[in-house]
Amino acid sequence: MSDPQNTLLPKIVFFHSKGFLTQDIAKILSTTPAVWQRSLENQIIPSYNFFKEFLKSEEKTIAVIKHFAGILLYDLHISVAPNIEALREIGVPELNIVALFTKKPQAFTANADRFKEIVEEVKKMGFNPTKVMSGVAIHALRAMSKSAWEKKVEVYKKWGLSEDQILVAFGKHPWFMLVSVEKIMSPFFCQ
Known part of the structure; x- marks a missing residue:
């Protein structure tokens, strides 16, 4: 057209x-x-x-x-630029921001207010903003809704993990929360 x-x-x-x-x-x-x-x-x-x-x-x-x-x-002034700035404000090194943006540009498309909430959640979980894993955690939380997070926590609990253990695991390897509920429920996943 x-x-x-x-x-x-x-x-x-x-x-x-x-x-x-x-x-x-x-x-x-x-x-x-x-x-x-x-x-x-x-x-x-x-x-x-x-x-x-x-x-x-x-x-x-x-x-x-x-x-x-x-x-x-995306409007750079509504999402991308403020989200980059939010990471700078908490001390994430420029090199880490660039690395996250290069690998997962979708992480920066969240509404700026929601992105700041995610950044605060990651800080409360104890992630060091100078480490790469804080960016991975931000991406992981950005990639799913709160209800999706809660569903995954419940499934991990069915496999015998406590909420504290799930948070410790998330702190060490945030990618594991990006696995689908179906894969988490699979008996082969937990072997």
């Missing part, structure tokens, strides 16, 4: 000029078609420039967008 010459072509040209391959652009078009409805001048270019400045690398910027093109859909 878009005007190919005036709407799509300038975006394709922009992505090509930044180093995206034709197959990368095709993937963005097919997996995240809403990107093509966003303004090149008001959304895509400013977002790209923000990420490039933050990541200090054209290659990392391209990798992030290829990994999660949806990052281009």
